[in-house]
Amino acid sequence: MKRIFEVSPWTITTHELNPADKRLQESITSLGNEYMGMRGMFEETYTGDSLQGVYIGGVWFPDKTRVGWWKNGYPEYFGKAINALNFVKAEIRIDGDLIDLAKTPFDDFELSLDMKAGILHRSFIVKGVKISVDRFISVAKKELADLRWTFVSVDKATHQLELTSLIDADVMNEDSNYDEKFWDVLDKEADEESAFIMTRTIANPFGVPQFTVAARQRFVSDLPAVGSVNDDKQVGNVFAGIVTETPVQIEKRVIVTTSRDYDTNDAVKAATDDLFADIASNTYNDLVIDHTTGWAKRWEKADVQIEGDEEAQQGIRFNLFHLFATYYGNDARLNIGPKGFTGEKYGGATYWDTEAFAIPVYLGVTDPAVVKSLLKYRYQQIEGAYHNAKQQGLAGALYPMVTFDGIESHNEWEITFEEIHRNSTIAYAIYNYTHLTGDRSWLENEGSEVLIGIARFWADRVHYSARNDAYMIHGVTGPNEYENNINNNYYTNWMAKWVLSYALENIDAVAPEFQTKLNVTAEERKRWQEIVDKMYLPEADVTDVNGVPRHVFVAHDTFLDKELVPVRDLDPKNLPINQHWSWDRILRSPYIKQSDTLHAMYYFPDAFTEQQKRDNYEFYEPFTVHESSLSPSVHSIIAADLKMADKSVEFYERTARLDLDNYNNDTSDGLHITSMTGAWLSIVQGFAGMRVRDDQLHFEPFLPDKWQGYSFRFLFRGRLLSVAVDQNGSHVELLSGEPLTIDLAGEKLTLEA
Numbered sequence: 163m164k165r166i167f168e169v170s171p172w173t174i175t176t177h178e179l180n181p182a183d184k185r186l187q188e189s190i191t192s193l194g195n196e197y198m199g200m201r202g203m204f205e206e207t208y209t210g211d212s213l214q215g216v217y218i219g220g221v222w223f224p225d226k227t228r229v230g231w232w233k234n235g236y237p238e239y240f241g242k243a244i245n246a247l248n249f250v251k252a253e254i255r256i257d258g259d260l261i262d263l264a265k266t267p268f269d270d271f272e273l274s275l276d277m278k279a280g281i282l283h284r285s286f287i288v289k290g291v292k293i294s295v296d297r298f299i300s301v302a303k304k305e306l307a308d309l310r311w312t313f314v315s316v317d318k319a320t321h322q323l324e325l326t327s328l329i330d331a332d333v334m335n336e337d338s339n340y341d342e343k344f345w346d347v348l349d350k351e352a353d354e355e356s357a358f359i360m361t362r363t364i365a366n367p368f369g370v371p372q373f374t375v376a377a378r379q380r381f382v383s384d385l386p387a388v389g390s391v392n393d394d395k396q397v398g399n400v401f402a403g404i405v406t407e408t409p410v411q412i413e414k415r416v417i418v419t420t421s422r423d424y425d426t427n428d429a430v431k432a433a434t435d436d437l438f439a440d441i442a443s444n445t446y447n448d449l450v451i452d453h454t455t456g457w458a459k460r461w462e463k464a465d466v467q468i469e470g471d472e473e474a475q476q477g478i479r480f481n482l483f484h485l486f487a488t489y490y491g492n493d494a495r496l497n498i499g500p501k502g503f504t505g506e507k508y509g510g511a512t513y514w515d516t517e518a519f520a521i522p523v524y525l526g527v528t529d530p531a532v533v534k535s536l537l538k539y540r541y542q543q544i545e546g547a548y549h550n551a552k553q554q555g556l557a558g559a560l561y562p563m564v565t566f567d568g569i570e571s572h573n574e575w576e577i578t579f580e581e582i583h584r585n586s587t588i589a590y591a592i593y594n595y596t597h598l599t600g601d602r603s604w605l606e607n608e609g610s611e612v613l614i615g616i617a618r619f620w621a622d623r624v625h626y627s628a629r630n631d632a633y634m635i636h637g638v639t640g641p642n643e644y645e646n647n648i649n650n651n652y653y654t655n656w657m658a659k660w661v662l663s664y665a666l667e668n669i670d671a672v673a674p675e676f677q678t679k680l681n682v683t684a685e686e687r688k689r690w691q692e693i694v695d696k697m698y699l700p701e702a703d704v705t706d707v708n709g710v711p712r713h714v715f716v717a718h719d720t721f722l723d724k725e726l727v728p729v730r731d732l733d734p735k736n737l738p739i740n741q742h743w744s745w746d747r748i749l750r751s752p753y754i755k756q757s758d759t760l761h762a763m764y765y766f767p768d769a770f771t772e773q774q775k776r777d778n779y780e781f782y783e784p785f786t787v788h789e790s791s792l793s794p795s796v797h798s799i800i801a802a803d804l805k806m807a808d809k810s811v812e813f814y815e816r817t818a819r820l821d822l823d824n825y826n827n828d829t830s831d832g833l834h835i836t837s838m839t840g841a842w843l844s845i846v847q848g849f850a851g852m853r854v855r856d857d858q859l860h861f862e863p864f865l866p867d868k869w870q871g872y873s874f875r876f877l878f879r880g881r882l883l884s885v886a887v888d889q890n891g892s893h894v895e896l897l898s899g900e901p902l903t904i905d906l907a908g909e910k911l912t913l914e915a
Contacts, residue, residue, distance in 0.1 A: 165823060171475045174822075175274040179263060179286075181210045185830035188213060190480075190821065191275045191282055192504040192833065193297070194487035196496060197304035198246075198418055199503020201832075202275070202282060205252040205295060205309065210264035213336065213831070217503045217510060218246045218375055219496045220422050222566045223344050224368045235553045235579060239368045241564070241571035243499065243510025244344045245333045247361060249377045249416045250297065250309060251396075253326040256289040256405075263288075277483040278461065279454045290317035291405055301460075302452035304492070305437050307416045310446060314409040321405045327414050328391060328398035329377050331361045337506050348374070348427060350397050352390035356380045357397035360431055362421075370567070374421035378434035382446065384410040413446050422495070460486050463875055463882070464527035466845060470870030477818030478845065481838035485523065488835050491532025497539050498836055505832020511564045511571065512539075514584035515836030517591035518765075519792060523839045525598045526846060526876050533595050534604065540588055541608045543568025544615060554579060557622040559615030561588045576646035580639040582623065586657035589616045590765055593664060597854055600879050602671070610672040614680045617665040617690060620658040624693055632698035640718065642758035643790075644739075644748050648718040650698055652759045656715075659697040660766075662690045707784045712777040717759050724752040728784040738789045738826070754782060756790035757797060764796045767803055768855060776804050791820055795840025795848075802848035802864070811866045814844040846874060850885060860905040861894065863887040878902070883913070 166183050167190065168175045174190060191202030201215040224239035254261040263271075269287040276283065280301065285294040292314050300306040313323055334343045349360040360376040381387070383401050391398035401412055419433040441449065464482055468475040488502035497512040498520050516536060524532050540547075540561065546568020547559035553570075554560065563581055564572035572578040592609040596602055605613070624633040635658060640651035669682050700716040707728040716722060729737075736742050739753060759778055763770050779800055788794055798813035817840035821829045846852050849872070851862030859878050863885070865871065871888030881899030886892070894906055896913035903912045 167822065169472050169476055171472060172278045172479065173274050173276055174480060177272055179271045181264065184211055185213050186824060187273060189504050189829050189833050191273060193282055193299045194503035195299045195301045195304055196488065196490050196492055199299060199487060200250065201504060204263065205250045206254045207260055207262045208264050209262050213505065214248060215505060216246045216248055217243050218420055221246060221373045221375060221420060222510065223363055224366050224370045224571065233575065237570045237573060237578065239571055240573050241509055241511050241566045245335050246375050247359065247377050248330040248333055249307060249379065249418065251328040251330045255324040256291050257322050259289065261288055277479050278457065280457045287316055290315060290319055291321050292316045298453055300449065300453045301456035303441065305417050305419055307418065308413065308449055310411060310413040312409050312411050313405045315405050315407050318407060323405045324400065324402045325412055326391065326398055326400045327379065328396050329357060329359050329379060330396040331359055332395035335506055347395055349431065350392060352392045352397040352399065354387040354390055354399065357390060357399050358434065359397045360427065374427055374430050375418065376430045376434055377416055377418045378438065379414055379416045380438055382413040385412060463877065466842065466872065466874040468869060468872045471868050474818055477822060478841045480822055481818065481841045484833055484835060485838050491528065491535040494535040494538040494542065497536065500834065500836050501832035502835035507831045509564065511566055513564060514587045515792065517587045519836055519839040519843065521591050521594060523842050525595065530599050530601065537591065537595060537604055537609060541612055544612060547615060551619050556619060558618030560619050561585050576639050577643065580637060580647060582638060583640060583654040583657055585616050585619060586661050589613050589661045589664065600857060605668060606671050607673050607676060610676045611680060613665050614682060617662050620661055621690055621693060624658065630698060632696050633693045634698045640758045641756055641761050642754045644753055644755045645718065646749060650700060651718045652699060652715045653761050655697055655699055656762045659694050663694050666690055704781060706781045710780065712781045714778050714781045715759050726752050729753065729787055730784065737787065739787060740789050752785045754786040756788065756793035760796060760800055763800055767853065775800060779804060791826065791834040791837035795843045798844040799848040802851065807864055807866065810848050814841065814848065817841050817844060845872065846876065850887065858903065858905060861885060861892065862907050863892045865889065
């Protein structure tokens with residue numbers, strides 16, 4: 163496997179610039195602070211292949227969707243995060259020549275992402291001048307991006323330098339229809355000290371509000387300003403002077419504001435000046451310290467340390483860095499897009515990945531308020547969920563597969579309106595928060611409205627089979643997206659039953675205000691209980707690929723009728739099948755994209771016996787191609803639960819370095835942000851065996867053979883714990899909070915800070 167970045171615990175560094183890997187480098191060195199982010203593209207001119215991308219959290223556009231045969235219930239538009247103002251664009255001239263690393267000869271190239279500090283560094287020597295640039299997007303002041311260029315003569319000659327620093331609104335998305343551009347310029351100005359531009363998304367026919375985005379740049383420079391740029395769609399400032407052996411620096415500060423935070427365009431513009439005033443007395447070092455201190459506080463709670471395996475160490479930190487760069491719970495209007503701020507794929511929207519994979523991580527490494535923001539995000543969009551269900555002629559709330567505002571905005575029928583299992587995961591998030599934190603306040607108030615809405619959807623979506631005296635769910639796609647329009651997907655049915663049961667268990671504890679608002683009748687309760695009691699959950703006796711008898715939960719009605727050829731018997735030339743086979747052939751095959759029947763065992767490991775987990779794992783895993791980035795971590799956790807250490811580590815290694823090593827050959831278009839949770843989940847829930855049983859925290863750790871040890875911190879009900887596992891055993895320490903009794907590998911321990 164080709165590796166383009168060096169292995170190092172805290173940095174992602176390369177000393178090569180290979181044009182064929184340029185987009186991959188850009189994805190991996192992306193930056194973000196939840197409010198905004200960008201790919202790791204070069205600031206200066208680069209005429210080679212590149213995917214330029216700057217994205218603003220919550221800023222999107224409703225794109226056309228009417229393709230093929232239109233069906234009732236289809237969403238009206240497909241939402242997409244759009245490329246915004248390029249506020250890092252620059253032109254550099256040395257002795258009159260434009261610098262373009264696609265054409266200009268260069269030496270001593272270095273590109274390095276410091277994950278501990280959240281700073282991207284790049285340097286190279288060109289035409290006798292060493293050019294270095296450092297940039298960061300502040301986690302201390304969300305609207306601030308900062309770049310600092312350093313120029314120094316290394317050939318002892320004197321050189322003429324001209325730097326033109328720009329804000330460009332003439333940008334587009336590669337995936338847009340008909341090469342559309344989405345921004346109109348409303349206002350712009352430039353003088354020798356600064357430049358400003360304000361843009362607004364073009365009008366749309368769907369009633370979605372237009373967004374205004376403005377950016378202003380100011381400078382702290384060793385060289386004089388000699389001019390400005392004020393073109394149709396870009397503004398900028400020009401600096402020029404002499405470069406000698408004494409370094410000269412130009413620092414660019416950019417403030418970005420949007421109509422998401424200000425009511426009028428005048429207020430959006432005024433805010434750029436006001437926010438600059440806040441940092442007017444700050445030096446570059448002041449801004450860096452504020453930013454790096456913010457990252458240090460995150461790492462203090464979240465860092466996972468691995469001894470004896472630098473590849474694994476780099477992988478887990480890389481994943482946590484990009485996860486936190488995408489989301490840290492500061493704005494309940496935002497959520498986690500599968501590509502974050504690193505690319506355009508998946509439209510930058512919210513998927514069920516957040517509740518399934520991201521929330522469990524944030525529960526362990528951040529204050530509960532971060533997860534509360536994610537729960538609020540779904541509650542604020544409940545009207546959209548009611549709308550989605552109504553579009554299908556159903557009661558209750560159907561949370562969307564893909565969304566920005568709660569309205570479904572995905573245009574593939576087999577995903578959008580068949581992959582309805584995601585609805586249960588929204589309820590699972592409420593359970594998971596309550597289960598881990600012990601805080602029932604959300605469940606008994608706003609969360610109850612979400613839970614009951616989802617329960618009412620399932621009560622209407624099931625149908626009664628008189629022949630079987632059972633309730634069934636037909637016409638669905640399970641988590642395994644390689645099977646569409648199937649009947650009685652085990653996972654979907656099991657989770658629908660669980661939702662109704664969980665709603666029944668908790669309805670009497672709901673706060674009076676919501677009891678009145680929801681008005682769950684005795685008749686409804688009776689029907690829900692009947693569905694719970696009679697939900698169809700098929701089981702069968704089978705033989706696995708190794709000839710061992712197994713008793714399994716059947717993935718769906720026709721799975722066992724397929725030609726059950728395991729993945730190991732496929733010609734490797736056919737893998738990945740999604741790049742080599744027709745969709746028709748995939749749908750007829752037995753191959754599983756990601757955990758399906760096993761997914762319920764990931765959510766609720768204690769709801770199944772060890773034998774049930776083993777039988778289903780041993781039967782289904784040989785048919786699983788793991789062509790979803792979300793798949794390896796689930797299998798790692800279940801394998802660890804079954805004491806299959808080698809398998810657990812194998813899947814960990816795949817999820818931890820999925821993007822760094824470009825396993826699926828698709829990282830060039832952006833990172834897999836939500837699957838980056840998998841490395842932490844594999845270590846904490848898998849290797850360390852973290853569970854909460856009867857309100858008590860349990861660990862049952864094992865140490866991978868290749869590792870000398872690992873440690874992590876874990877937040878649990880107001881306590882901060884340190885868990886360390888090495889060749890001498892397991893150690894748990896209470897760092898802060900009230901005394902706590904835990905179970906460590908079957909031994910009760912009472913911890914005091």
